[in-house]
Amino acid sequence: MTVKLIGIEEMRGTLKVLESGLRIGGSKENIGIGETDNPIIRHPITNSPYVPGSSIKGKIRSLLELRDCRASQNYGTPCDCGECPVCNLFGHPHIKKREAPPSRLLFRDCQPNQTTIKDWQEAGRDSEVKMEVLIDRRSNTAKGNIGPRATERIPAGGEFDFSLVIRLFEGDDPSKFYRYLADGFELLGRDYLGGYGSRGYGHVAFVAEDGTPFSEYLRKKAGKAS
Ligand SMILES: [Zn+2]
Numbered sequence: 621m622t623v624k625l626i627g628i629e630e631m632r633g634t635l636k637v638l639e640s641g642l643r644i645g646g647s648k649e650n651i652g653i654g655e656t657d658n659p660i661i662r663h664p665i666t667n668s669p670y671v672p673g674s675s676i677k678g679k680i681r682s683l684l685e686l687r688d689c690r691a692s693q694n695y696g697t698p699c700d701c702g703e704c705p706v707c708n709l710f711g712h713p714h715i716k717k718r719e720a721p722p723s724r725l726l727f728r729d730c731q732p733n734q735t736t737i738k739d740w741q742e743a744g745r746d747s748e749v750k751m752e753v754l755i756d757r758r759s760n761t762a763k764g765n766i767g768p769r770a771t772e773r774i775p776a777g778g779e780f781d782f783s784l785v786i787r788l789f790e791g792d793d794p795s796k797f798y799r800y801l802a803d804g805f806e807l808l809g810r811d812y813l814g815g816y817g818s819r820g821y822g823h824v825a826f827v828a829e830d831g832t833p834f835s836e837y838l839r840k841k842a843g844k845a846s
Contacts, residue, residue: 623722623789623790624789624790625787625788625789626788626789626790626792627787627788628785628786628787628788629785629786629788630783630784630785631783631784631785631786631828631829631834631837631838631841632781632782632783632784632828632829633782633783633784633826633827633828633829633834633837634733634779634780634781634782634826634827635671635676635730635779635780635781635782635824635825635826636777636778636779636780636824636825636826636827637774637775637776637777637778637779637780637823637824638776638823638824638825639776639823640776640820640821640822640823641748641750641773641774641775641776641821642671642773642774642778642813642814642821642822642824643660643771643772643773643774643814643815643816643821643822644660644661644671644672644675644774644813644814644815645658645659645660645661645814645815646659646660646661646662647659647661657770658769658770658771658772659772660747660772660773660774663731668731668732668737668740668746669732669746669747669774669778670729670730670731670732670780671729671730671774671780671813672729672730673726673727673728673729673730674727675813675814676727676730676782676808676813677710677725677727679808679811679813680801680804680805680807680808681698681706681710681804682698683804683807683808683811684705684706684800684803684804684807685698685699685706687803687807688704688705688706689701689704689706698712699712700712705796705797705800708724708797709723709724709725709797709800709801710723710724710725711723711724711725722787722789724786724787724788724789724792724797725784725785725786725787725801726784726785726786726787727783727784727785728782728783728784728785730780730781730782730783731780731781732746732778732779732780732781733779733780733781735779736777736778736779736780739777739778746774747772747773747774747775748772748773748775749770749771749772749773750770750771750772750773751768751769751770751771752768752769752771752819753768753769771816773821782826782834786801793846794842794845795841795842795843795845795846796842798838798839798841798842798845799838799839799842801838802834802835802836802838802839802842803835805826805833805834805835805838806835808824808826809824809825809826809833809835812824
């Protein structure tokens with residue numbers, strides 16, 4: 621099977637952290653005295669919080685799999701059928717078939733935009749530490765031996781430059797891919813990104829360059845491509 625690349629398209633936009641904070645866990649190796657033991661991921665050079673493209677890709681993939689793929693619904697495993705839209709768009713690392721096509725999507729890491737960097741500089745901080753406690757059900761007080769636990773997160777209102785690359789191969793139907801991807805972004809908007817979603821963290825919105833929700837932008841694009 622030959623795979624001939626016929627186009628690479630990049631779409632840009634903004635990832636917005638909505639009313640609650642966003643938490644994507646980082647490494648505990650480099651924490652200093654007085655810092656939380658539950659830090660967020662930061663850029664190794666600038667030390668600014670960022671949102672890894674892999675976190676977005678993985679989350680959208682898993683939501684689409686939960687909706688459409690039997691293996692994921694039954695066993696919680698990634699789809700590796702090699703034929704469905706999820707496999708075609710996101711790739712299938714576990715498949716051993718030589719004829720498996722390469723993945724079409726590339727999510728770049730999202731760095732904070734200029735407005736957000738300025739906001740953080742003015743505030744003198746780029747994250748918040750939220751204290752959470754476990755409540756003793758009988759006394760209705762904090763259980764001393766377990767909490768409080770300090771969790772770092774990106775504050776609400778943060779904005780990040782977002783970029784998605786799609787590679788198109790001969791025989792692909794771009795409009796089908798855009799529509800499918802639009803569903804994925806819509807699901808993510810209703811679900812959450814990062815950790816602690818059940819506690820309200822990770823409500824995000826993706827906005828396209830023209831100011832429309834990214835899912836809408838993709839559907840418009842699908843309309844033009846078909
Ligand atoms: Zn599949």
